[in-house]
Amino acid sequence: MQSTQTSEPFRVIQSDGSVGKYKVTLSDAELIQCYRTMLTVRAFDDVCMKLQRSGRIGFSVPNKGIEACQVGAASALRNTDFFFPSYRDFGMALYHGVEPVEMMHNMFGNAKDAARGRQMPVHFSFVDPIKFFSISSPIGTHLPQAVGAARAYQLRGEDHVCLTSFGDGGTSSLGFHSALNFAGVWKAPVIFLCQNNGWAISCPSSEQTASDGFAIKGVAYGVPGVVVDGNDVLAMHQAVREAADRARAGEGPTLIEAVTYRMGGHSTSDDPTKYVPKEELAKWQERDPVVRFQAYLKKRGLWTAALETEWTQAAMERVTAAAKTAEATEGPGLETIFSDVYAELPAHLRAQGEAAFDLARRKGSADAGDGAFPL
Amino acid sequence: MPILTLIQAVNDGLKVAMREDERVLVFGEDVGPKGGVFLATEGLTTEFGKQRCFDTPLSEDGIVGAAIGMAANGLRPVCEIQFQDFIFPAFDQIVSEAAKLRYRSGGQYTAPMVIRTPYGGGIRGGLYHSQSGEAYFTHTPGLKVVIPSTPHDAKGLLLASIADPDPVIFMEPKALYRHAKGEVPAGHYTVPLSTLRTVREGEHVTVFCYGSMVPVVEKAAAQAAEQGIECHIVDLRTLLPLDEQGVLEAARKTGRVVIVHEAPRFCGYGAEISAMIAENVIEYMEAPVRRVTGFDTPFPNTLEHHYLPDERRVLDAIEEVARF
Numbered sequence: 001m002q003s004t005q006t007s008e009p010f011r012v013i014q015s016d017g018s019v020g021k022y023k024v025t026l027s028d029a030e031l032i033q034c035y036r037t038m039l040t041v042r043a044f045d046d047v048c049m050k051l052q053r054s055g056r057i058g059f060s061v062p063n064k065g066i067e068a069c070q071v072g073a074a075s076a077l078r079n080t081d082f083f084f085p086s087y088r089d090f091g092m093a094l095y096h097g098v099e100p101v102e103m104m105h106n107m108f109g110n111a112k113d114a115a116r117g118r119q120m121p122v123h124f125s126f127v128d129p130i131k132f133f134s135i136s137s138p139i140g141t142h143l144p145q146a147v148g149a150a151r152a153y154q155l156r157g158e159d160h161v162c163l164t165s166f167g168d169g170g171t172s173s174l175g176f177h178s179a180l181n182f183a184g185v186w187k188a189p190v191i192f193l194c195q196n197n198g199w200a201i202s203c204p205s206s207e208q209t210a211s212d213g214f215a216i217k218g219v220a221y222g223v224p225g226v227v228v229d230g231n232d233v234l235a236m237h238q239a240v241r242e243a244a245d246r247a248r249a250g251e252g253p254t255l256i257e258a259v260t261y262r263m264g265g266h267s268t269s270d271d272p273t274k275y276v277p278k279e280e281l282a283k284w285q286e287r288d289p290v291v292r293f294q295a296y297l298k299k300r301g302l303w304t305a306a307l308e309t310e311w312t313q314a315a316m317e318r319v320t321a322a323a324k325t326a327e328a329t330e331g332p333g334l335e336t337i338f339s340d341v342y343a344e345l346p347a348h349l350r351a352q353g354e355a356a357f358d359l360a361r362r363k364g365s366a367d368a369g370d371g372a373f374p375l
Numbered sequence: 376m377p378i379l380t381l382i383q384a385v386n387d388g389l390k391v392a393m394r395e396d397e398r399v400l401v402f403g404e405d406v407g408p409k410g411g412v413f414l415a416t417e418g419l420t421t422e423f424g425k426q427r428c429f430d431t432p433l434s435e436d437g438i439v440g441a442a443i444g445m446a447a448n449g450l451r452p453v454c455e456i457q458f459q460d461f462i463f464p465a466f467d468q469i470v471s472e473a474a475k476l477r478y479r480s481g482g483q484y485t486a487p488m489v490i491r492t493p494y495g496g497g498i499r500g501g502l503y504h505s506q507s508g509e510a511y512f513t514h515t516p517g518l519k520v521v522i523p524s525t526p527h528d529a530k531g532l533l534l535a536s537i538a539d540p541d542p543v544i545f546m547e548p549k550a551l552y553r554h555a556k557g558e559v560p561a562g563h564y565t566v567p568l569s570t571l572r573t574v575r576e577g578e579h580v581t582v583f584c585y586g587s588m589v590p591v592v593e594k595a596a597a598q599a600a601e602q603g604i605e606c607h608i609v610d611l612r613t614l615l616p617l618d619e620q621g622v623l624e625a626a627r628k629t630g631r632v633v634i635v636h637e638a639p640r641f642c643g644y645g646a647e648i649s650a651m652i653a654e655n656v657i658e659y660m661e662a663p664v665r666r667v668t669g670f671d672t673p674f675p676n677t678l679e680h681h682y683l684p685d686e687r688r689v690l691d692a693i694e695e696v697a698r699f
Binding site for chain 1: 400426431432434436437439440441442443444445446447448449450452464467468471472475476477478479480481482483484485516517519539540541569616617618619620
């Protein structure tokens with residue numbers, strides 16, 4: 001069960017699209033759903049980059065290169081399971097039916113955003129159609145929370161699982177170690193998905209750890225670890241399904257290291273050409289997860305160039321329409337600064353809110369400035 | 376009505392909550408069969424089983440992080456941080472996560488949970504078993520911060536905290552665990568959060584205090600009364616959200632205010648009370664506000680009785696403010 005990075009990652013789809021003797025369990029419809037979700041993620045990236053560069057949103061994070069991790073993992077879980085995502089897991093939400101417009105409301109921070117514009121873009125929160133836990137910026141804090149939520153399922157005797165997703169940098173956080181330890185002791189039904197995408201902003205994964213990859217870190221916590229080709233949708237599906245089966249059977253947590261590569265910058269505020277070696281990027285561009293999956297679908301007779309054009313256009317139209325709708329949606333009202341701090345508005349917040357409204361009446365509204373993220 | 380110590384009242388409150396609501400869980404370090412280092416959770420594992428009262432690995436970050444996940448997934452966790460001095464590994468989980476979850480998800484996810492933790496000195500615990508860190512938490516919107524000073528309030532406030540839809544830091548004055556004794560009703564009752572308790576009526580000097588300082592202030596007030604100075608003592612009980620109107624009324628009543636806490640002075644909770652008075656009712660003040668607090672030093676061990684505000688220091692301040 002235990003694997004290390006120096007051993008060959010588990011892989012299903014070869015570079016020519018063949019899968020050998022592996023028996024694919026996903027249906028044609030599910031395979032196409034996976035592929036079209038990956039295309040939608042790419043469209044989302046492209047549209048957000050343009051929105052950010054034209055000053056219409058402040059920030060985004062590119063997903064290019066890691067779409068197979070997100071979608072392969074999501075396809076192995078039920079829509080009743082609980083996701084504790086990182087900020088770079090757009091595909092998990094989209095696969096399970098979160099509408100691009102719901103995500104765009106967050107990108108624009110408008111009145112229909114779940115967080116009412118209180119969070120930066122890419123900090124999604126959804127309860128429907130899946131439980132996609134509210135994302136926070138500090139790294140690794142959501143891991144022990146996923147363990148706690150999994151413990152709740154375990155105590156109630158329900159067979160749901162939690163999946164928590166984080167990067168190679170996340171394995172250095174306090175939360176990673178607390179969470180692995182608690183999950184091991186409790187045999188909690190939780191899946192730890194480490195997307196080793198090579199970079200924590202500008203720090204290479206080689207500077208995060210001296211251990212032989214990240215999956216091996218599970219050993220000390222009694223948590224089995226597996227290394228998977230993160231650019232292989234079917235390998236990701238298989239690994240997460242096995243981990244979910246184990247969790248549902250009461251056999252406890254699994255640590256999955258998905259070896260992949262962040263082909264874009266950390267964010268729209270980042271210039272990766274300053275630190276990413278060109279040859280390394282070129283090597284990974286040849287392993288593009290979308291291209292690899294496409295080769296498999298073609299062999300299976302599910303992909304044609306005409307379909308590609310149709311699906312790509314449809315994805316772009318859907319995301320563009322979502323952006324238009326979100327941009328045209330009004331911003332959050334001043335009162336949303338003060339609401340949702342507590343279930344009930346305490347007197348001191350009521351007083352501060354009333355004073356803010358009163359000032360706006362007397363002196364006019366505050367100036368929003370350019371709102372540019374100064375990075 | 377039974378007479379209980381403060382720690383027995385906490386224990387009774389936990390049992391009542393667990394009997395009433397099967398979603399309530401208790402966990403932390405040594406809280407299981409041992410019943411906690413102070414015995415606050417004594418008998419819980421026996422009565423409710425290991426599924427509902429259990430020991431955890433020694434990681435405050437893990438304890439609070441897991442509690443947030445449980446709370447967000449339908450349970451009502453009551454976790455214990457063995458000493459408040461040890462809470463800081465969990466500070467990120469408390470301040471960045473539990474406190475902000477409702478806000479950042481527009482109420483889609485919430486963290487109805489209680490973090491119980493003994494705080495304060497007077498037990499020869501030195502730097503790391505004596506601190507009063509309430510101001511770290513009262514500076515954090517989204518949290519509720521509750522500190523009882525009597526067995527009656529300890530149980531009633533704990534039950535209110537467990538029923539509350541928001542995360543509560545429930546700080547227990549460990550110096551009073553066995554010294555504070557009083558009548559505690561059996562069964563369920565609550566003391567509403569964000570309400571003050573008037574400990575003693577008086578017309579000369581208003582003294583604001585909470586937790587372990589309340590009995591110290593009571594003794595000082597008794598001595599002041601011998602000189603004809605009648606103190607109006609207010610136990611704040613819930614530091615956040617505070618009953619500000621109640622505080623301002625009590626300050627206005629005498630026009631002379633002393634604030635007592637054992638935490639360090641600089642940016643301590645008393646500074647907020649003082650500023651509130653200055654901003655709102657300064658025209659009623661007959662004397663400068665005086666604070667009696669711990670020193671702005673780490674908490675000493677051997678000389679802790681000099682560090683902690685005692686009757687001498689409180690009385691001195693009352694006299695000074697009364698005669699100004």
